[in-house]
Amino acid sequence: MVIVPILLLLLLPFVGAQWLVCGDSGNYTSNSTYQANLMLLSSTLPNKAVSNTSVFATATVGHAPDIIYALTLCHGDITDASDCESCVAAAFKDAQLSCPYNKEVSTYYDYFMLRFSNHNFLLANSTEDQMKWINLRNTLNFTTGGDSITHLLFMLLNSTAQAAANSSRRFTTSRLGVNIVPTVYCFMQCTPDLTPHDCAACLQVVLKHTLKFLDGAQGGRILGTRCSMRYELYHFYEGVPMLAIPVVNGTTPAPTPATRHNSRKRVLWIIAGVAPLLSILLCVICSVVWTRRRRQGKVNLNDQAATNRPEENELVWRLEEKSSEFTLFDFSEILHATHNFSKENLLGQGGFGPVYKGQLPDGMQIAVKRLASHSGQGFTEFKNEVELIAKLQHNNLVKLLGCCIQGEEKLLVYEYLPNKSLDFFIFERNRTAFIDWNKRRVIIEGIAQGLLYLHKHSWLRIIHRDLKASNILLDQDMNPKISDFGLAKIFSSNDTQGSTKRVVGTYGYMSPEYASEGIYSIKSDVFSFGVLLLEILSGKRNSGFYQYGDFLNLLGYSWQLWEGGTWIELLDASIAKEICTSDARRYINIALMCVQESADDRPTMSDVVAMLNSESGILPEPNHPGYFNLRVSKTHEFFVPCSNNDVTITEEPHGR
Incomplete structure (x- = not known):
């Protein structure tokens, strides 16, 4: 190959x-x-x-x-x-x-x-x-037509590539005329010793470079040893085009006697040109239908992801995302940056795969998330995460630098944050000294601001659905950044909640209505924030089967202390002497309000931010939290909410 x-x-x-x-x-x-x-x-x-x-x-x-x-x-x-x-x-x-x-x-x-x-x-x-590549582009760009021209040009190039790969001499000339741009002429060729499969693979790389380096140009070429491509607005090759896609002018003149005798030949040319075009148009239509159905929650994302070929996904994505602020990296560049994904560069294991440290040729340090093929995050979730983060701009959200797709490999490239994730500090006794109350307060407020941005101030209302300690990364100044948007959902400004049969998330952070009924809303994230706040205050995990007092989780234990008036015992010993009593009570009160069993009783993140910033005023008394009845019995049996939904649960690792 x-x-x-x-x-x-x-x-x-x-x-x-x-x-x-x-x-x-x-x-x-x-x-x-x-x-x-x-x-x-x-x-x-x-x-x-x-x-x-x-x-x-x-x-x-x-x-x-x-x-x-x-x-x-x-x-x-x-x-x-x-x-x-x-x-x-x-x-x-x-x-x-x-x-x-x-x-x-x-x-x-x-x-x-x-x-x-x-x-x-x-x-x-x-x-x-x-292949040694040379990119030569016309200095002039199309000034009208925009994305329509790009799509039509891509259709012409893709049709020509298919025809060249399947021809006996591995070359094809083509022409496309539409009413919004001048006629475009194209030439593609592979060395004849290549198989059709290898020629097609070579030309797919040509198309990738064309979309990247000739974007918007009125002409250009990609020249290589094994295959090459050229397109122009003038007839630069010898003879008539082998693949002629008809001119679309809105009207078709009647045939004259002088041209009638060529009608049969013209029909053959039209059939040869239209067949590939119709195939591509069908794919585009299917893609549009699929996108609309996905947004309405009517299509199984895993099934749809399996129908797409990786190389086609990448090419279409390059078309869609050419104006975005992220970069599509070459796989070889990522391999070199991470020393071939060496163990020495491994930072940790995320929910969808390992994360590696890397360094680009210019010295910039990066973090690369390598999605496991069995992770459950297919092309849809991958594209979802990239498109989301690329459009999000906030100091408390992790910055996406780019991504990479090659075959089954799907990689996300982030800014490198040297202080790892929040769970690295708050759950390890020998590291809690590095994160005093002042730092924890800044982290709590930063997470709240990041969630408020997602829920209210970003371009669309976004529900994270997987907020947890390991998804809070810390920069060199210990400022928090929310990461991992693979499970995020987008809402319009008029929507308040959604539902799914595919419940995914992390044990201990999912709200009761989401875990049992698949119902999610901004209040689902508020519940996760409340759990995270209790973990930061106590230094204890909610997830896993621990015994806290008479309960099998942190929520029940916190509620027991609150009801008994001994809530001060919840605080991590390393910060108990640093935080004043009124602040401790206020933060615990806010946390318990966020984890109330009924979603309607929980505050919004706007309310949370206001309460965190207000040192005066009386806060409402919270109702009992979800899962608070996971009480220890003599037989160590406990209640777990059941559901008929397809549930995917991730248990947090208990050590690094």
Whole structure:
């Protein structure tokens, strides 16, 4: 299979429509064996190419260490093969003049290319870089049409790529005319020795680079050793297009006698052009329908995610997200940054997969979440998280730098926060000294502000659904940042709650109505915040099967102390002497108001922020919390709410 290119060279054209890449694999000397082999190659390869009906040839000359591998390919639309022969011969001379004594040179012209090297780049299964890319774009951009032009251009390119991969000579010319832009002409070609599958894979990479580097351009090319692409607003190739997508002008003139005799031929061209277009339009329609149904909660996300091919997902996503503020990283870049996901770079294990520390070439440190294939977070959840975070801007939300998709690999790239997550400090006795009451107060208020932004001040109302200590990351100044939006839900400003049959979340943080009935709302996040607040105050976990007093969870224990007037005993010993009694009572009161069993009784995050910032005033007495009746019995039996929903529960790890 053709290896995905890892090197992209952005070069300006030389005089005479020629582009050269002088390699870095060493030099040869004058009158050396390597030079003699190169001279022999230059005299035999051009003739070998024109002897092939595909006007293509590869060759190997000499023996190590002076062996040379070469490849040349002329465009499939040329009409005189002898022109190709003379051009390739001249290209050898140009290469030696422009890159004197270089052992490796790649050179590209309008109608052919040549590459030679002392490394074997001809092997399809070689781990060596298979393609040297040159990106050349028209300096003018489309000024009208916007996304419509982008989608139409993508349809043309995708149709041309499919046709080229399935043709016997692995090349196709095409044309698309629509009423909103001038006619677009396109050319794509692979080396004929590639299989249809490998040619398609190579051209998929071409399309990816086209969307990234030629976005909005009126013309351009991506030139590679194994495949290439060019599109322009003028007819730059020889002959009529092999794939003609009809012009759409709104009206169709009646046929005249002079054109009627060509009707059959025209029908064949139209069928050849329309078939791929209809296929793509069908995919687009299905995608739109799926998106609308997903937003209405009528489609199983896991089933839908399984229907998408990863490479198609990435290409469509690049189209949709070209104006977003995040970056789609190359997989090779992430591998290098994380030392191939080494154990030394492992930061921890999240709900959907491990998180690694990395460093980009410019020195920036990053955190990479590598989603496990069995994690339950498919393409839908992945895209959901990226699109959400990319649009969220708040000091108490983690900053997304970008993401990466390759095959089954799905990676999220965040800013690196050196102080890990909140649970690293509050649940470990030997670390609680690093997080005094002053720091905890700042963390509590920061989390509250972040949730308030999600619920009220962001572009849409967002419910996190997985707020917990391990999803609160801390920066170098111990400021909190809410992370992990894989389970988040978007509401319109008029919606107040939703429901699902697929209950997902973390044991101990889910509200009773969500765990038992699948009903979620902003009050679900308020419940999770209340649990988290009790954990920060006490230094104890709510999740897991611990015995606190007469209860099997922190909520019941907190309620018992509150009812008995001994709530001061709830405080973590490391902060008990730092916090004044009135503040302690106020914070515990707010926490118990947030975890009340009835969602209607719980405050909003606006109310919570106001109560946290107000040191005066009498707070309402809370009602009993959810799950408060998980009481220890002689037989150690306990009540757990049951549900007919499909429940996915994550238990928090009890140590790191």
